[in-house]
Amino acid sequence: xxxxxxxxxxxxxxxxxxxxxxxxxxxxxxxxxxxxxxxxxxxxxxxxxxxxxxxxxxxxxxxxxxxxxxxxxxxxxxxxxxxxxxxxxxxxxxxxxxxxxxxxxxxxxxxxxxx
Amino acid sequence: xxxxxxxxxxxxxxxxxxxxxxxxxxxxxxxxxxxxxxxxxxxxxxxxxxxxxxxxxxxxxxxxxxxxxxxxxxxxxxxxxxxxxxxxxxxxxxxxxxxxxxxxxxxxxxxxxxx
DNA sequence: GGTCTACTTAGACATCTTTCGAAGTAGGAG
DNA sequence: CTCCTACTTCGAAAGATGTCTAAGTAGACC
Numbered sequence: 283x284x285x286x287x288x289x290x291x292x293x294x295x296x297x298x299x300x301x302x303x304x305x306x307x308x309x310x311x312x313x314x315x316x317x318x319x320x321x322x323x324x325x326x327x328x329x330x331x332x333x334x335x336x337x338x339x340x341x342x343x344x345x346x347x348x349x350x351x352x353x354x355x356x357x358x359x360x361x362x363x364x365x366x367x368x369x370x371x372x373x374x375x376x377x378x379x380x381x382x383x384x385x386x387x388x389x390x391x392x393x394x395x396x397x
Numbered sequence: 398x399x400x401x402x403x404x405x406x407x408x409x410x411x412x413x414x415x416x417x418x419x420x421x422x423x424x425x426x427x428x429x430x431x432x433x434x435x436x437x438x439x440x441x442x443x444x445x446x447x448x449x450x451x452x453x454x455x456x457x458x459x460x461x462x463x464x465x466x467x468x469x470x471x472x473x474x475x476x477x478x479x480x481x482x483x484x485x486x487x488x489x490x491x492x493x494x495x496x497x498x499x500x501x502x503x504x505x506x507x508x509x510x511x512x
Numbered sequence: 513g514g515t516c517t518a519c520t521t522a523g524a525c526a527t528c529t530t531t532c533g534a535a536g537t538a539g540g541a542g
Numbered sequence: 543c544t545c546c547t548a549c550t551t552c553g554a555a556a557g558a559t560g561t562c563t564a565a566g567t568a569g570a571c572c
Contacts, residue, residue, distance in 0.1 A: 292496050294435070295442025298457075304432040304439070311435070315426035316530085317419040320409070324419070327410025336549060342413075349531055351550055370539060370548060378505075381407050385504030388496050431560085451519060464561055466520055485518060485569060 292388045310384060313360035319353045326363060327376040335371045407503045425499060428475035433458065434468045441478060442491040450486045
């Protein structure tokens, strides 16, 4: 640690990633490494009010409701989104800290990042 | 562009990702969404001189040489690393722009997450 | 040339993923 | 209570992925 080779590199390139940490991060990355889930995350995050109803999301794809539900579950299990049922509809929203963690991995920063 | 919601959100959360763009980004993300490839990328990026020989990388894993070679090919096909043969050994290095692109996807632009 | 080392490619196999249709659960309306 | 809508869970089929062994290529050295 404290391998301060300078602020030249993304955190991932400062020092070799430990095996356990790599496994944990891979789970997070696998969650977003799918076109449908990327679009879902983007749609939820950019939706007015910061929340989106599953019904809105399903309509945007040529996929069945169970498939969308599955992808939402993957994102939720990874901690990238959260949801709540209010009456008839279920609403999803983005967990900013989890998304930021992904960004921090690859972004060259001037300051040290405590991941 | 012209999504002047301010610097509050990661680019992915500014406006819905187009289908084609999501597919393209998913390819890049799939490349890093694996524990072995994450560690490879990290090892190459943090290696002295910015380059790493395949032989060094192979030794760090309990995997056979063909498997490591396969993972390196995936990273190379995605444009995240590049390689060159010099004499007996093959050297790999990171392509910073490709890594930065990943970071830019999820990082809130102006300010760190004020949580 | 022949051989050794350092990878890469090819083929095979087990496992994980994506997707669907069908059935289940939960809440609102009549 | 009965029905309708809005999801979620279950089970299965098709495809993608990670890993291996075996074989191929490329350079160094004798």
